[in-house]
Amino acid sequence: MLKEVNWSADRSYRTNSENEPIQFYLDGLCNSLNFDLLLGYFSSAAINVLSLGFASFIHNGGTMRVIFNNILSKSDKDAVSMASEPDYEYNEIDLRDIKELRKTLNEYNDHFFQCLAYLISIKRIQIKIIKPKLGNGIAHFKSGIFSDEYNTIGFKASCNFTAYGLIENLEELDAFLSWENSRSTKMINRQTNDFNQIFNELDTNIEYLDVKNVEIAIQSEFGGKTEQELLIQEKELLIKKGQFLKNASLKKTIDRINNKIDEISSLPKFPYASGPREYQKDAYGNWVKNNYQGIFAMATGTGKTITSLNCLFEEFNKSESKTYHALILVPTLILVEQWENECKQFNFQDFILVSSKTNWESELATTLSISKRTPTSFIIIATYASFVKNKFQNALIDLPSDTILIADEAHNIGSPNISKLLSKIQLEKRIGLSATPKRNYDEIGSDAMSNFFNDKPPFTYSFSMERAIDEGILCKYYYYPHIVQLTNEELQEYIEISKKLARFFNINTGDFDGNDIAEMLLLKRKRILHKAENKLGKAISILKNKYEIEGSLNYSFIYVPEGSVTEESENGFSDEESIKIINQYTREIGRIDSKIRVNQFVSGMTDRNQILNQFKSGKINVLASMKCLDEGVDIPRAEFAIFCSSTGNPRQFIQRRGRILRKHPQKDIAIIHDLVVVPDIFFSNRDSETFKLERTMVEKEIERVMYFATLAINPHETEEVFNEICEHYELNIYTIGNKLRGND
Numbered sequence: 001m002l003k004e005v006n007w008s009a010d011r012s013y014r015t016n017s018e019n020e021p022i023q024f025y026l027d028g029l030c031n032s033l034n035f036d037l038l039l040g041y042f043s044s045a046a047i048n049v050l051s052l053g054f055a056s057f058i059h060n061g062g063t064m065r066v067i068f069n070n071i072l073s074k075s076d077k078d079a080v081s082m083a084s085e086p087d088y089e090y091n092e093i094d095l096r097d098i099k100e101l102r103k104t105l106n107e108y109n110d111h112f113f114q115c116l117a118y119l120i121s122i123k124r125i126q127i128k129i130i131k132p133k134l135g136n137g138i139a140h141f142k143s144g145i146f147s148d149e150y151n152t153i154g155f156k157a158s159c160n161f162t163a164y165g166l167i168e169n170l171e172e173l174d175a176f177l178s179w180e181n182s183r184s185t186k187m188i189n190r191q192t193n194d195f196n197q198i199f200n201e202l203d204t205n206i207e208y209l210d211v212k213n214v215e216i217a218i219q220s221e222f223g224g225k226t227e228q229e230l231l232i233q234e235k236e237l238l239i240k241k242g243q244f245l246k247n248a249s250l251k252k253t254i255d256r257i258n259n260k261i262d263e264i265s266s267l268p269k270f271p272y273a274s275g276p277r278e279y280q281k282d283a284y285g286n287w288v289k290n291n292y293q294g295i296f297a298m299a300t301g302t303g304k305t306i307t308s309l310n311c312l313f314e315e316f317n318k319s320e321s322k323t324y325h326a327l328i329l330v331p332t333l334i335l336v337e338q339w340e341n342e343c344k345q346f347n348f349q350d351f352i353l354v355s356s357k358t359n360w361e362s363e364l365a366t367t368l369s370i371s372k373r374t375p376t377s378f379i380i381i382a383t384y385a386s387f388v389k390n391k392f393q394n395a396l397i398d399l400p401s402d403t404i405l406i407a408d409e410a411h412n413i414g415s416p417n418i419s420k421l422l423s424k425i426q427l428e429k430r431i432g433l434s435a436t437p438k439r440n441y442d443e444i445g446s447d448a449m450s451n452f453f454n455d456k457p458p459f460t461y462s463f464s465m466e467r468a469i470d471e472g473i474l475c476k477y478y479y480y481p482h483i484v485q486l487t488n489e490e491l492q493e494y495i496e497i498s499k500k501l502a503r504f505f506n507i508n509t510g511d512f513d514g515n516d517i518a519e520m521l522l523l524k525r526k527r528i529l530h531k532a533e534n535k536l537g538k539a540i541s542i543l544k545n546k547y548e549i550e551g552s553l554n555y556s557f558i559y560v561p562e563g564s565v566t567e568e569s570e571n572g573f574s575d576e577e578s579i580k581i582i583n584q585y586t587r588e589i590g591r592i593d594s595k596i597r598v599n600q601f602v603s604g605m606t607d608r609n610q611i612l613n614q615f616k617s618g619k620i621n622v623l624a625s626m627k628c629l630d631e632g633v634d635i636p637r638a639e640f641a642i643f644c645s646s647t648g649n650p651r652q653f654i655q656r657r658g659r660i661l662r663k664h665p666q667k668d669i670a671i672i673h674d675l676v677v678v679p680d681i682f683f684s685n686r687d688s689e690t691f692k693l694e695r696t697m698v699e700k701e702i703e704r705v706m707y708f709a710t711l712a713i714n715p716h717e718t719e720e721v722f723n724e725i726c727e728h729y730e731l732n733i734y735t736i737g738n739k740l741r742g743n744d
Contacts, residue, residue, distance in 0.1 A: 001148040002031050003179060013157075013173040021157060021171045022052065022241075023250050028153060029053030030060075030257055032146040036195050037066045039142045050142075051108035052241065054115035055234035056257060058227055059264055064125045066116075067198055069132070070209055098217035110222070111237055115230060117223035120215050122273040128199055129209040145192060152178040154188040227273065228265065228347065235261045268316055268324065271306070271345035280307045283461040284314050287431065294460025295410060295432040295453045300658020302468045304433040305342045307461075308406045311431060313346055315404065321375040324348065325403040327427070328381045331412055333357060334608065339381050339408070354382035354392060361391060368398040384412050388421060396424060404429040407453075411437060414449035422452050430454075435465075436654055465658065466711055474661040477670040479712035481705050481721050482542070484534050484677045491680060497525040498679075498690040505693050529677040530561050531581065535644045540588050542642055542673050543622070553589075553596055553621040555667075557638040559656060560585045561645040562626045585644070586624050601625040635659045637666075642673045657708060669713075676705060681728045695729040699736070702726070706736050 005027045008019035015021060029035065030053050039047070057064075105113070119125035143156045157173035176184040176191075201208050225233070235258050242254045270276055276284075280303065287294050298304045316324040328339055336355050343351065352367060354360045370376050386392055405425065407413050410432030413422070432453045437446075450456045468474040486494055504518035539558060547553055561581050582600055589598045599611055599620045614620040616637045623635070626645070641660045660670045678701055679694050702722060709718035719733050726733050 002028075002146060002151045002153055002177075005031055007153075007175065007177065011175045011177065013171075013175070015171050018247065018249065020247055020250050021173045023247075023253055024155065024173055024175060025050055026053045026253055026257060028146040028155075029057040029062075030260070032057065032148050032153075033060060033062055034147045035062060035064045035144060036192075036199075037064065037142070037144040038195055038198070039066075039068050047109055047112050051112040052234060052238055053257070054112060055227070055230035056261065056264075058115060058118060058124075059231060062124070064119055065128075065195075065199060066125065067128045067130060067195070070129050098214070098221045102221055108237060108241075111230075111233055113218060113222040114225050114233075117219045117221075118225060118227065118230060120219050121223055124273070126199075127211050127215060128201075129211050129214055130198065131207045131209055133205055133207050143191060143195075145188065145195065152188055154178075154184075154191045156191075227269075231261050231265055265347075266349070267322075268313055268347045270310065270313060276306075276310045277303075279461075279463060280310050283307045284311050286460045287311055290454065290460045292404075292429040293454040294430075295434065295437050295450075295455040296461045296463075297434060297437050297457075297459040298461070298463040299465035299468050299474070300435045300655050301474045301662045302463045302465075303473075304435075305339065305408070308431050308433055309342060309346050309348075312348075312404055312406075315402070315429075319402070323375045323377045324379070325371070325377065325400045326379045326406060327399065327403055328379065328406045328408065329384055329387055329412075330381065330408045331384055333383060335408060336381050336383060343379055343381075348377075348379055350376075350378045352378060352380045354380060354386045356383070356386065360386075364395055368395065371400055372398070384415075384418060388417055393421065393424060397426070399427060401427070402429065403427050404431065406431045406433065408433050410434040410449060410453070413452060414444075414446055419444075419448035419452075422448065425452075435658060465654070465661075469661070469711060473663065474658070475663055475667060475670055476713055477657075477661055477672055477711075478714050479672050479674065479708045479718065480714075481674045481676050481709070481718055482538055483721065483725070484532055484538055484675050485680055486528070486677065487533050490528050490532060491683065494525060494528050494679065495683065495690070497521050497528070498693055501525065502689045502693050505696075527563070530645060531563060531565060532677045533565070535561070535675050535677070536585060536588060538675055539585065539642050539644050539673075540592065543589060544592055546640065547592055547596070553592075553640075554618045555615070555637045555639040556622045556642075557635060557640065557660065558585065558589070558622065558624050558642045559645050560624050560626060582624055582626060589622055589624065596621050598622040598624060635662070637664050638662070638670070639667050640671045642675070644675050654707065672708065672712075674705065674708060676701060678725060681725060684728070695731070698725060698729050699731055702731065702733060702736055706733065 007027070008024070013019045013021045013024045035057065037050075102110070102113075116125065120127075142158075144154070146153045146155075154176040155173055157171055176187040178185055178188055197203050198206060238254045238258055238261075242251055245251050245254075283296055284307075287296075296304055296307055298307065312324055312326050316322065330336055330339055333355055336353055340351055340353065350367075352360055352364050354364070364380065367376065367378050371378070382392065405427045407430070411434050412418060413432065430453050432449065432455070437449065437457075437459065453460075465474065469476055485491075501518060501521050504515050504521075543553060543556065543558075546556070564580050565584065582602065586598050586600055590596060597620050599615070599622070601608065601611060601623050602625065605611070611620065611623070612635070615623050615635075623638075638660050641656075643656060657672065660672060678698050684691060684694055702725075705718060705722070709715045712718070722733055725731075
């Protein structure tokens with residue numbers, strides 16, 4: 001801290017002397033928590049030696065107040081005009097024109113403003129921009145106050161007022177240490193009072209300018225760097241500065257700061273300066289209370305990944321060896337890459353990626369062997385498909401006992417091929433992540449998952465979608481269901497299959513008796529609904545309407561049915577050819593207007609990140625996809641969605657809704673259109689042999705619809721759409737909606 005620094009013996013610093021001003025600023029910034037800065041005039045030269053040390057100040061958690069004099073005052077200009085170099089041309093600097101300002105800055109000044117932009121973005125800086133009133137000026141020095149929790153240092157510095165001085169930044173500075181003597185204390189108190197007088201807008205000789213637009217402009221022009229990037233940049237600038245220095249003491253300080261930056265750069269840290277949210281802290285606390293085990297049942301889009309990695313980060317902070325060990329299980333190859341990127345945001349390093357696409361065996365064996373002899377950090381990210389292989393199972397026994405197992409989309413843990421291996425996992429620290437922890441129609445698998453994580457409803461931590469929307473973590477949405485009718489051919493086939501199914505329907509249980517024939521018929525009937533031909537026409541109609549009203553289909557997303565269909569060939573003859581449904585949809589979307597750019601997003605694509613980025617920027621207007629986005633993949637900027645496919649599995653449509661509701665700075669509300677296929681009530685009556693069977697199917701479909709409608713801005717529109725169908729099948733849509741509220 002400040003009192004531990006070896007300050008200049010006479011508390012003075014002069015350019016080209018044993019004690020350089022840059023030494024003072026480096027020591028002050030790197031050892032303080034608060035910094036008040038008054039620039040009596042503003043120029044790029046005036047901030048030159050202030051440019052280094054700011055990233056370290058930010059890392060310390062530093063906060064800042066700064067007063068800028070917007071332009072050089074008349075007396076400043078007069079001083080410049082008296083300069084000995086007659087060819088020097090002075091250009092007035094105006095903080096209201098940030099773009100023009102940047103042209104005057106060197107790389108050190110640029111770094112200074114990038115640090116300011118970062119402080120603005122995390123709300124750890126307050127800025128006042130001032131301008132002396134006509135005939136009145138303020139002193140031409142820059143002054144400031146550094147402080148830590150206990151001590152304070154004040155300083156006053158002034159540039160040499162010649163053109164050469166401004167360019168080369170010749171400077172002299174006097175410091176005052178609060179713990180030294182009463183004179184220094186009085187000087188600091190007076191300096192503090194003067195600063196507060198100006199900062200609190202009480203000085204009548206000063207005109208205060210609007211700072212909001214300047215802050216926005218600074219962020220826009222200089223923002224975007226992370227704390228880690230600023231630290232790396234600062235180290236590069238310090239090394240560059242050190243190459244030209246002859247001052248041994250200053251070189252030693254720069255080496256010390258560089259070593260500190262190296263140490264900082266290698267340590268994990270929470271990715272956001274504001275730290276974890278309260279609910280993420282609560283999740284960690286609950287997990288610890290539950291003996292380091294549990295399920296985080298969190299709605300899609302609420303930050304399950306960051307919440308679980310925060311647990312790993314907190315455990316790292318508590319460890320004596322300052323190491324971390326994690327095994328992360330994910331369902332898809334895409335998520336291996338996505339989790340690696342999320343881990344890097346925490347500055348975790350040393351990854352071993354285990355999948356069919358990587359050669360991981362030797363690297364894993366070497367890492368685990370080294371970890372037995374010396375403290376070694378690592379994170380293993382493996383697909384469930386690779387996890388069940390014997391090669392990986394044999395390595396499990398060598399994992400350190402403090403390894404944290406994180407199972408993404410944890411319902412996969414309950415699948416038969418994985419649940420049979422759970423007894424081999426000796427790791428005590430376990431986190432299961434899922435928006436929908438329950439395995440539908442699989443009580444055995446659900447029980448296996450609950451037992452493995454030592455958890456059951458309401459789970460170690462729960463975060464419902466309703467809460468996420470209410471708290472602004474997910475955006476609000478409008479929901480529009482559309483009833484789609486089967487074609488005559490589809491309806492006839494549907495009726496025939498339903499009649500056969502009626503023989504296996506158990507009236508008492510409201511379900512089908514276990515029978516291979518019944519399962520085959522159910523699957524066949526489900527495919528009719530899934531591939532219903534009229535879905536395509538309805539989807540195109542919805543998109544056309546949007547395009548006619550808005551003139552754009554930007555940020556539109558459509559989930560299309562899987563599989564293939566047959567259609568007449570282009571020559572018009574009756575011969576038929578098979579075509580993938582997704583090709584059929586993308587072709588018809590493109591025909592709406594030649595200006596529309598539509599792309600598919602399917603499994604196995606090598607350029608998926610490029611496609612998502614183009615969708616985010618608006619270069620691709622519409623994305624068409626199937627179920628490859630159901631688990632974990634983010635869809636940036638998706639604002640308008642059409643769901644043309646659903647298996648009836650609540651997990652699927654809950655996850656899909658969460659994809660669309662993710663927040664974006666330019667996105668306030670999402671719109672979801674849902675295509676729903678139900679039997680035509682014209683062909684149904686209470687006396688028909690399939691009526692009860694149809695009623696059960698319709699009730700399940702309305703449950704799915706109400707999962708969407710209950711949290712939408714416009715739930716009553718859904719009730720109106722299904723009013724006639726509910727009356728026909730003697731269903732109460734209000735009862736269904738109330739039963740589902742809050743359960744997702």
